[in-house]
Amino acid sequence: MRLVVIANRLPITVKSLDPVKLERSPGGLVSGIETFIKKARISDWVWMGWGGSNLRKKDVQKIKELLLNKHRCLPAYVPEKIMNKFYNGFCNRTLWPLFHSMPTLATYEKSTWESYIEVNRIFLKTLLENLEVGKETHIWIHDYHLMLLPGMLREVHPEAKIGFFLHIPFPPPEIYAQLPWRREILEGLLGADLIGFHTYEYTINFLRSLSRVLGIEHSMGELVYLDRLLKVDTFPMGIDFELFNSIKGVSKKTKAIKQALGNKKIVFSVDRLDYTKGIYNRLLAFEDFLRRREDWRGKVVLILNVVPSREGVEQYQSMKRQIEEKVAQINGTFGSVEWVPVLYHYKSLSVEDLVAHYKASDVLLVTPIKDGMNLIAKEFVASRRDLRGVLVLSEFAGSSRELGEALVVNPNSVEELSKAIELALEMPPEEQESRLRIMQDRLKRYDVLKWGSEFLETLKGIASKRDTLKTKELGDRLSRKLKDMFRSAKSRLLLVDYDGTLVPLAKRPQLAVPTQEIKDILYLLGMLENTQVVLISGRKKGAAASVVWGSTYNPCCRARLLGKGAKERLG
Numbered sequence: 001m002r003l004v005v006i007a008n009r010l011p012i013t014v015k016s017l018d019p020v021k022l023e024r025s026p027g028g029l030v031s032g033i034e035t036f037i038k039k040a041r042i043s044d045w046v047w048m049g050w051g052g053s054n055l056r057k058k059d060v061q062k063i064k065e066l067l068l069n070k071h072r073c074l075p076a077y078v079p080e081k082i083m084n085k086f087y088n089g090f091c092n093r094t095l096w097p098l099f100h101s102m103p104t105l106a107t108y109e110k111s112t113w114e115s116y117i118e119v120n121r122i123f124l125k126t127l128l129e130n131l132e133v134g135k136e137t138h139i140w141i142h143d144y145h146l147m148l149l150p151g152m153l154r155e156v157h158p159e160a161k162i163g164f165f166l167h168i169p170f171p172p173p174e175i176y177a178q179l180p181w182r183r184e185i186l187e188g189l190l191g192a193d194l195i196g197f198h199t200y201e202y203t204i205n206f207l208r209s210l211s212r213v214l215g216i217e218h219s220m221g222e223l224v225y226l227d228r229l230l231k232v233d234t235f236p237m238g239i240d241f242e243l244f245n246s247i248k249g250v251s252k253k254t255k256a257i258k259q260a261l262g263n264k265k266i267v268f269s270v271d272r273l274d275y276t277k278g279i280y281n282r283l284l285a286f287e288d289f290l291r292r293r294e295d296w297r298g299k300v301v302l303i304l305n306v307v308p309s310r311e312g313v314e315q316y317q318s319m320k321r322q323i324e325e326k327v328a329q330i331n332g333t334f335g336s337v338e339w340v341p342v343l344y345h346y347k348s349l350s351v352e353d354l355v356a357h358y359k360a361s362d363v364l365l366v367t368p369i370k371d372g373m374n375l376i377a378k379e380f381v382a383s384r385r386d387l388r389g390v391l392v393l394s395e396f397a398g399s400s401r402e403l404g405e406a407l408v409v410n411p412n413s414v415e416e417l418s419k420a421i422e423l424a425l426e427m428p429p430e431e432q433e434s435r436l437r438i439m440q441d442r443l444k445r446y447d448v449l450k451w452g453s454e455f456l457e458t459l460k461g462i463a464s465k466r467d468t469l470k471t472k473e474l475g476d477r478l479s480r481k482l483k484d485m486f487r488s489a490k491s492r493l494l495l496v497d498y499d500g501t502l503v504p505l506a507k508r509p510q511l512a513v514p515t516q517e518i519k520d521i522l523y524l525l526g527m528l529e530n531t532q533v534v535l536i537s538g539r540k541k542g543a544a545a546s547v548v549w550g551s552t553y554n555p556c557c558r559a560r561l562l563g564k565g566a567k568e569r570l571g
């Protein structure tokens, strides 16, 4: 199997060209897919993504061979101006807030939408110019930056095996429908054979949006679009459990963190700077806790690590100011010469530093207002081999579906969050242990290898089902045989598929109207003695008054028994 991964970011970032300096790219998507490829022992793979902000066109050409041959990375060159409108504009000012159900933060600008189309086209062009899309190639496209690419690729390669996975939430249909380009995005996604989401809720939201915007219905997640079968399903992304559970060489760092804080209790929080992460509310809750529980003052420290992100978007800058002001206010109000209640850091952490913090903490706060999955919560649970520590987790993080033994909270309630901090700090060790044990067992079973393998297996399965269901031409011999059987049969049952057979597939079901000729043929067939005619459709019964609907959809009944001139052929 050959795997082509396509994502906005490459797993490595080119820091400088002379001399060539490469760095690992940040983010859960990158580390998750890299780990999967390694663990699944996929030997034939290529990763395509954006070349990077500091590279000109000729730089990308220059470094392409090195990246491709040594690192299996194919860089796409996107002019800076377009990239800026695409990434800071359509991706992070339109799609990001809308998909996180914060529509009031979303802006809709035609020019950034045009840059989105353009970047998706550039990715397509780079792919076609550099890689062969053969029968054994599995193309796996990732995330909200590239939702038009599956459709664009399908037009050029109708037979390709294309999977798409969304790493952020898919919003409820009434929110999604606010997007001016809602049809185009859905049509782009439907170019894939398999569309995957982190949780069942996002899958259902997507299926309901398909019904609302395009009038497309599904059966158990399978649906037909432009005469092609495809599947929509849930694949919760896991982590490299073993790595976090048995990481070596961090105990010194863990000790150092504890000692530096005079063995005070540690509440830890680490997120990318983002308004979806609920960092400000977390501070309000910690402030409320310190106000209510005077006895805890001087005995607990909140380490608040914020990882720089998307600095080109204003909302992120103003939120950073707001967070820093609140930290200063809490420290000013409650702190003393001996005790600083909130230790604030604005930087990235290496995996070792991150795990050392997980291990040194008594409580981890993961309290986003909305989050696709949140792997930090899973990493913390996995790293607590000592079965100590409490996870406080927002019910609006995708990972809360799998981590029900955490203290699950509504992050919009400062009181609830503040109470959860209190409960977590005072939880008896036996209870910490039993909660962590159950969660660890679950995370071990469904790790990142399982996630990726299940996705690719399902992609293979649905693509081969799609191929076996392709309409076969009815040749002369079979046609004669059918007619003879029809004439000589004592009683006849005709099961006739509707959409895509009697009428061409249409974008909305109401538009798929049978011609007068088809109605006449159905009428004539229905008049024949000992003959029953049943129309089969995936729609609701009674949806169209002019035809009689069947109640089940059997995609095997796709033979074109009736077509132009059917009256004559039937005699």
Ligand code: F6P
Binding pocket: 009, 026, 027, 028, 029, 030, 143, 167, 168, 272, 309, 310, 372
């Ligand atoms: O959560 C979605 C995601 O795209 C992740 O895959 C990524 O780690 C994170 O957002 C940050 O993305 P970026 O820094 O590329 O904007």
